[in-house]
Amino acid sequence: MSGHAHYREAHPLVFVITHYINLICMIMLAFSGFYIHFPFFNGFMGVARGMHFVAMYVIIINLTFRIIAAFFVKTATQLGSRAVDTDIKNWLPQEENKHQFLETVKYYLFLRKEGVISAKYGSLQKIAYLATIPLTYLQAYTGFAIYGPTMNMGFFSGGLEMVGGPMNMRIIHYFMMWVFIVFTMIHAYLANIYNLNPSKIIFLWKETDH
Ligand code: HEM
Numbered sequence: 001m002s003g004h005a006h007y008r009e010a011h012p013l014v015f016v017i018t019h020y021i022n023l024i025c026m027i028m029l030a031f032s033g034f035y036i037h038f039p040f041f042n043g044f045m046g047v048a049r050g051m052h053f054v055a056m057y058v059i060i061i062n063l064t065f066r067i068i069a070a071f072f073v074k075t076a077t078q079l080g081s082r083a084v085d086t087d088i089k090n091w092l093p094q095e096e097n098k099h100q101f102l103e104t105v106k107y108y109l110f111l112r113k114e115g116v117i118s119a120k121y122g123s124l125q126k127i128a129y130l131a132t133i134p135l136t137y138l139q140a141y142t143g144f145a146i147y148g149p150t151m152n153m154g155f156f157s158g159g160l161e162m163v164g165g166p167m168n169m170r171i172i173h174y175f176m177m178w179v180f181i182v183f184t185m186i187h188a189y190l191a192n193i194y195n196l197n198p199s200k201i202i203f204l205w206k207e208t209d210h
């Protein structure tokens with residue numbers, strides 16, 4: 001698996017755009033969030049909060065759109081093939097992923113030399129990418145629970161009571177920022193572990209043949 005084609009069928013333009021929007025929102029939210037937590041220079045609090053309050057809606061709408069689109073947009077679902085099928089197949093276990101979870105872990109731990117041949121996404125990729133969905137919604141939930149205009153709604157005040165008040169919820173929201181930062185670092189590294197071709201397709205929509 002040292003290399004395989006990266007072609008547009010595997011990443012249709014609409015998903016290149018949703019990935020960009022997600023990434024830009026994440027950068028804005030992490031930067032403004034970090035500033036709200038620890039204002040490391042003066043006079044930016046109004047802008048930081050405004051940035052956070054805009055990006056938080058955009059990222060949720062984008063994620064929700066991405067999920068719905070998975071049921072309609074056709075993408076390649078097999079490595080090395082331009083044949084397309086509904087994108088949701090990429091997010092669920094496929095025949096080619098069977099019995100590969102442990103093998104993939106071994107490979108990453110240098111306990112196995114040969115890469116694992118799988119569907120378009122390997123088992124670990126599926127788990128990691130799927131996990132970003134509940135994590136992002138959970139971040140939205142903890143965020144709205146510490147947001148003045150929404151914190152008194154039953155749906156959020158219930159959660160506030162459960163964790164013991166807004167200060168605890170704020171700490172959870174802050175901690176989850178680090179979860180996203182660590183996820184993104186590992187993801188950006190592993191997605192490009194052989195060469196930068198995966199990034200050429202996801203950011204520049206440029207095809208490469210290995
Ligand atoms: C997804 C929807 C999100 C919502 C609804 C949301 C909402 C909020 C709200 C209301 C605040 C308090 C701001 C204030 O009152 O001045 C806040 C703070 C913060 N947010 Fe978010 N946020 C979201 C996503 C994110 C993401 C993705 C990150 C990081 C990757 C993040 C990191 C932070 C941090 C670090 C703080 C400061 C917490 C503290 O004071 O310790 N937020 N957020």
Ligand code: HEM
Nearest residue numbers: 015019022023026129132180184187188191192198199202
């Ligand atoms: C420096 C930042 C990033 C880089 C370099 C990067 C790179 C990539 C690449 C190369 C792919 C294609 C993977 C493949 O086909 O094997 C991809 C897909 C993906 N990335 Fe990222 N990414 C970044 C940030 C993020 C962030 C912040 C998230 C979410 C929190 C994210 C979530 C995903 C997901 C869910 C996919 C699956 C593709 C799809 O939605 O259609 N990425 N990324």
